[in-house]
Amino acid sequence: MPGPSDGTAGARGRGRALAEVYRRFGESEKAKGSPLYGQIAIALSSSEEALRVIETAPARRRNPTLVLAALHDVALAGQAPALASAFTAPPAAPDPTPGTESTTSTGVSGAAVTGPRGRGRGAGGRSVGEAAVEVMVGMAELVLERLVGRKVRGDEGGRHAVLYPAVAEVARRVGAGAVGLIDVGRSAGLNLVVDRVGISYGNGQLFGDAGSGVQASASVVRGGLLPSTAMPEVMARVAVGDELVDVTDADEARWLRACVPPDQVERLARLEAELALAAADPPVMVPGAVLDVLPEAIARVPDGVLPVVMTTWVLSSLDLEERLRFLQRLDEAATRRTVAWVSVEGVGVAPGVPTYGDRRASGHSILGVSVFEHSSLHATGVGRCWLRGEMLAWLAGTSSPADR
Known part of the structure; x- marks a missing residue:
């Protein structure tokens, strides 16, 4: 006992x-x-x-x-x-004499002193x-x-540098003069401000708004140029998911900030700027399981405007059957209008999107553009990216085996 x-x-x-x-x-x-x-x-x-x-x-x-x-x-x-x-x-400054307990005043009204035992x-x-x-x-x-009821959201920033050229490219292929962006599975929907940021690439190309409070960048490998087509006017912004965050709610926005460590100053500053940009034109929120509410989200885009569904590293949370159902939802929506899908997912994760023959778990992701029209699907891979979009290889239209 x-x-x-x-x-x-x-x-x-x-x-x-x-x-x-x-x-x-x-x-x-x-x-x-x-x-x-x-x-x-x-x-x-x-x-x-x-x-x-x-x-x-x-x-x-x-x-x-x-x-x-x-x-x-x-x-x-x-x-x-x-x-x-x-x-x-x-x-804290390093202690020049190991084992001592010295501290140093900041000289700002005695507000803080630093020492070897802590940051401040x-x-x-x-x-x-x-x-x-x-x-x-x-x-x-x-x-x-x-x-209670909280989840750490440490990866909420928009993926603007990879999304901008892909959205512009799929709109060009369809001939769309306006788009409605639908961000899937990103709780704060920060991808939806992609048209309102400034983007610079390592090859010297610039897109978007150079005066925006949000500036993104990415290096370009393989030396290729990105398409120079500008993104058309965005007529609708829709966030979809079962854990959406209202960026106009002070408590919810503060929690997003709280999920970033205080000493990651640049990351916090960028999140702050993105939240301000999103709050100025908040998205329509369609809460619920993606497979259930995706048709409603697409319906929120006005007639005559191309719905562009965007997924950035979210489909891996679904099993294969669910991913195929996701594809089916897009196909069903295209019976009455053209629907586009821009995917940034791991190799082989986005069903129907070619992968250049790359192996799974290869350390990079595939950037794909897909067009659903009258129950037909035209899907192509347009590039590879690394480090969550910080490095990009744009491959659409290339024929060199070295680029592939």
Whole structure:
């Protein structure tokens, strides 16, 4: 029969396991990703009180990325000033004498001091790790509340550099003078502002709005030129998915920011600019399972305007049967009007899109354009891309084996 101490021993074992998860995560983040989050995760792993709070959350809500986003959200909401101050304090300078505990004032009204133990120290003199532990323990209910129903959305930025030439190309092929963009599976629908950003390519080509607050770039490999066709006027913007985010809602937009570590300043600035651009002309939102609501989303595009469905690394979440049903939905919608599909998916993920004979899991993605018209499908691959669109090889119209 279990003794009275067995429950305590089990709890200690779970606590040690959780501490190890956070410690390993912290070491990994310090080496790559977010050094700031690395410091916080290690501080949490060393605090029994903080770990006990985390253990009260449902098992699937205890992972470090979600807990750190919740802490960030509380700070962004102005509810944890000391933690917010530590987030924005200057990085710690390396200690010239190993083992010493020196600190250096920033000279800004004593607002922050830096030292070897943390990224910065807030107005109260606490390191970012100490401030995070204090919030985790002292504001436990508030932090845990942030975890309910939340999902880390760390990859929300638009994929403008690969989408712009593909949308322009498919519109040219159809002869469309206007398009309605339908963004599938991207919760904030930030792909939908693709026509309102500035885009520069490594080969010197420029597209879009050079004066936009959002500027995207991509290097071009193989030395080819992208088509010079401009994207036609966008007459409709529609976001589709079962976890949509309303960019005009302050709390939802703040959560998107919270999912980006505070020390990834450039990434945060770009997200901020994209959210502002999207909020200025918010999309029509069609919530629900994609396969169920896609016909409704296409119907939201006015007659006489080409619906262009866009998928960027979302179809891999569907099994093969569901992907084929996705294709069927597009085909069904094309019985009364032409429908276009621009896909940026892993090799072999987008059904019907040629892959240049590339192997699956090859490390790059295929950029495809497809036209559905009167129950016929014309699908072509127009390029390859790497690093989520930061590198692009435009292959449409090329015949050189070296390019393929």
